[in-house]
Amino acid sequence: MTAAESMPKPPLTIQGVSELCGVNAVTLRAWERRYGLIEPERTAKGHRRYNAAQVEKIQTIVQWLNKGVPIRQVRDLIDSQDHAFWSEVIPAGKVDGSRSNVWQAAHREVLAALQGLNGRRVEQCLNRLLRDYGHDAVISHLTDPVRQQLAASAPMAVQRALFDSVLTQKWSARALSLMPGRREPGWMVVPLGNPLDALELAMVMSSPLWCLSQPVAVEALTQQVMAREGCGVLWVVDAMPTAAQRDKWLPSEPLPFPAAAWGPLASRLMPETMILNGLRGQLASQLPTLGDGMNHRQTERFA
Structure with a gap:
């Protein structure tokens, strides 16, 4: 059963969609305003409401992002008549070089910042990516690989401790909400x-x-x-x-x-x-x- 099939009949609020699909409200707004990926309905007071079709589309966007597809390429894939074909061609975790560049560049940026013990730059990189991709994709494609690389290098122990400290503070702030x-x-x-x-x-x-x-x-x-x-x-x-x-x-x-x-x-x-x-x-x-x-x-x- 898809998320759209299991959702309540009334349209969901942005908070309800966030909980159902695992995408925070900031990211949902970015997908709407910056990329035109979703078009929620509006109440008389201007509040967003997401119907079943929108929820299913959000779920599809999440699936593409989790495969490593950059956010700017997702719309073309969703709009393509060969959507089912591309879903087979690009299995989870296996994207071509052009699609993985966004994560490779972020990986290099974070490592460079950590080499200079620049925790603020690390946070800025995280903020930029979280706005467009959400926590699941950022953790899976960036922070997990960086932590694994740092853990494998004894001379990078300080950098790993700093990275974990930045992540702990960053995630703890959201956990409060x-x-x-x-x-x-x-x-x-x-x-x-x-x-x-x-x-x-x-x-x-x-x-x-x-x-x-x-x-x-x-x-x-x-x-x-x-x-x-x-x-x-x-x-x-x-x-x-x-x-x-x-x-x-x-x-x-x-x-x-x-x-x-x-x-x-x-x-x-x-x-x-x-x-x-x-x-x-x-x-x-x-x-x-x-x-x-x-x-x-x-x-x-x-x-």
């Missing part, structure tokens, strides 16, 4: 390992959530989540805790609320039915619906 309202349900994203990985996932999910900076005792998590209706916990696992830490941080019995885990080491710590698989951008559709009565399924997970 994702916190649920007073009566709004949301996910509590808990890192087991590098907190930056949890922040990156939060950026791509772009839905109501609290992104914690460190693990928390499972008893404290349970108490807090149970005190607020319609909430769940998502562990992001990229490090193996000690036995004592596992006993403190992870559940040993069924939880009375939705819970899931994602990351390279999640399957070693959690029951199989709690594990989410795939790339960051694929996780939102796998998460249980908050407030849908998960108690029975939680029992099955620990059976």
